[in-house]
Amino acid sequence: MSKSVSFESYLSQQGVSRRSFLKYCAAMASLLALPASAIPALSEKLRHAVRPSVIWLSFQECTGCTESLTRSHAPTIEELMFDYISLDYHHTLQAASGEAAEQARIDTMNHSYGKYLLIVDGSIPIANGGVYSTIAGRTNLDILKECSAGAAAVIAVGSCAAFGGLPAAEPNPTGATSVASLMDMKLIAEKYLVNIPGCPPLPVAISGVLAHYLAFDKFPALDELKRPVNFYGNTVHERCSRYHFYKEEKFAESFDDEGARKGWCLYKLGCKGPVTHNACAVHKWNKGTSFPVESGHPCIGCSEPDFWDRGGLYQSMDDIAFAFKPVNETTDSAVEEGRNLYQDNCVYCHSTNASEFEVDAENISKLLRDNSIRAHRRLEFSNDQIKILEAYLKSTK
Incomplete structure (x- = not known):
């Protein structure tokens, strides 16, 4: 499909009815926390929108972010997003390989310079010249520097790209670094940056951000960590299905006690939901079936910076945060x-x-x-x- 064809024309070619399109717009407005009055404007914008070129770079990662998006159920917003955008380079999903794959990336950069969206998942190693991760014989940093120069904006998908993630955990032998840190260090071009953390992030968080950009030619409001407020504005705890047990102070003490079998709060088993900003409890996974806490596992706080280094997975925050060292009385200041x-x-x-x-x-x-x-x-x-x-x-x- 030509990138100049409007989205409405493309949907018509695919046999998508006007009614189905409006239902989609209503769902998207709800997802983006927009009022019902915004649905007509959203549908009008999307009708005439032209698909932007997207380059997706994968660095130090486990492919979980890509799996998260592609394993969504159909038909959903996540699946339709591949028709909304022109995904011109993604070395996991594309059919091309070797020189042909790299040529596709270069062609996109040349044809859409200053207009394409750059999506990054995985941290970027910079220790020892960045030798710990290379693509086509080039370091991740070198490729990111080249691609970010002509990008309209950069989207860091997953906690590794957003905050360094697991690869950056102590002692971080590869020098794994986030996109934001590289911008701060002036190692890559400073561009408008959106962080979509999670290990992996929710599929709807990725597609929702792209849809907002496509419809309004701008990204949704961001918090101080550059995360979309509509997905990361509240904690997992606030909207958790076990929240009422927390208020009643009914806690599971172990994974196989009576409290656990009754679905009581997992706070004492290490749940980080009270300090983790994400929409897992709302949008869930696997056709909206469940999310980790609902399935019996405490939240590990994966959408927050340095989550891996912030204490044991199954220790209560009370025990971790306040097992403090005494003040050193010999310190002058x-x-x-x-x-x-x-x-x-x-x-x-x-x-x-x-x-x-x-x-x-x-x-x-x-x-x-x-x-x-x-x-x-x-x-x-x-x-x-x-x-x-x-x-x-x-x-x-």
């Missing part, structure tokens, strides 16, 4: 002591960059003292420790 306290205890649930806290340091101290947050109830910080933590947080502003 209260700020330095506070920094150590923060690094030893708080980064498991919060950003490693304390300057990102929107709450004032004084209010954080108040929250720590009144035990109003469940994850802090076992906290045994002394007043002196809270004071030095407050001093450190103030110093980061």
